[in-house]
Amino acid sequence: MKVLIVGGGIAGLTLADCLLQSGHEVILVEKAPKLRTEGYMIDFFGPGYEVAEKMGLLPELEAIHYPIQSVKFLHVQGEEKLSISYASLRSLFQGRHYNFMRESLERLLYQRVKGRIDFRFGTTIQSLAQDPDQVDVTLSDGSSITCDLMVGADGVHSKVRSLAFGEDRSPLNFLGYYTAAYVLDKPWGDSKEDSFYMLTSPGRQVGVYPIDEKRLATFFLYKAPRLDQSITRETINRELQSHYGDLGWIVPELLTACETAPDLYFDEVSQVQMAEWKRGRVVLVGDACQAVSLVAGQGASMAMAGAYILSRELQREQNISIALQNYERLMQPPITKIQKSARRFASWFVPENRLTLWMRETTMQLAVKPLFKRLVNLNQVKLPR
Helix, strand or coil: CEEEEECCCHHHHHHHHHHHHCCCEEEEEECCCCCCCCCCEEEEECHHHHHHHHCCCHHHHHHHCCCCCEEEEECCCCCEEEEEEHHHHHHHHCCCEEEEEHHHHHHHHHHHHCCCCEEEECCCEEEEEECCCCEEEEECCCCEEEECEEEECCCCCCHHHHHHHCCCCCCEEEEEEEEEEEEECCCCCCCCCCEEEEEEECCEEEEEEECCCCCEEEEEEEECCCCCCCCCHHHHHHHHHHHHCCCCCCHHHHHHHHCCCCCCEEEEEEEECCCCCEECCEEECCHHHHCCCCCCCCHHHHHHHHHHHHHHHHHHCCCHHHHHHHHHHHHHHHHHHHHHHHHHHHHHHCCCCHHHHHHHHHHHHHHCCHHHHCCCCCCCCCCCC
8 A cells, every 4th residue: 555644753753664564655755854853852651652662662762761860840040949859750650651852752763764665855745636546645846646545644733634624623722831942052060960950930831951961951831822923933032031031040041042042842732633533545643633732741652652553453454444443433532531631731730820839749749759659650541452
């Protein structure tokens, strides 16, 4: 079977790898001119961990895992409030957990398919038309492709989704937050401790962590109404200054660095909620149909899970229509569960008042205590069978 995948992120690359193992011909187009380097450190656990295990990826994930020593919570001027060892937090996942930069996972997955598929950077789709037997696609470089199946793995703002399903009703559910992330070419100073530093005040937080001896990574998350203007570098700078400009510690230096950061990531925090993920021989995977939002902490994991299940069902069932129905039936329940949990958890993730902030930090301290640890299970969502 000839499969066109649109989007070279975690979902698209995982799917390409899985389809290759089943003997399919894969073409993958990615609108970026090269592998993306923007993003932030992610927690990787749950169904995606199971997929990585099945793919034989755990040794490679261990190699990119970043073993921070602790998570330190700071007052608004930088004084330390409390510190929780990372080992104790990781134990809540029964050791089945990694953290690494999102770009590191994408690079790892890319290396597995590089040279084995038709991979086209700097290319996306312009139009599509389908009949019961095939999909005809026109690409942005003027070429065309006829395939048996087309997969939209092109993220929250999916073009495949808009072309195949229409733009009349947006499936984006804005959760009321914005996020930014970038990397600074700056050492951490005199401190030798590799910790994740989290400065939080009501409605906003900023995280800082070293990713090697010469670079610092940043992560911003704040509550705000939806922007009604185009997102430019000036807009981002103005937004971050407006929400973080009064904070102390090294925040002023971080805001200055944002003005020239080469790989600046900025987006709204939204979920994609769709009743149907397929339309004929076009199907969506990853954030294009199942974005759980970063407050759920399982985006990369569920992207790999969705790609694996889609590939598995295509291998089990020769009838493409039935295979796509099975994929949708299996993946929608866990995604719905995680999305609901994320919406409930959002105000806990970004506390809107000092009482909730205190309760969150106190709960985290208690959760790693031996008396309470056995009551916490963060691996409740399993890979569909």
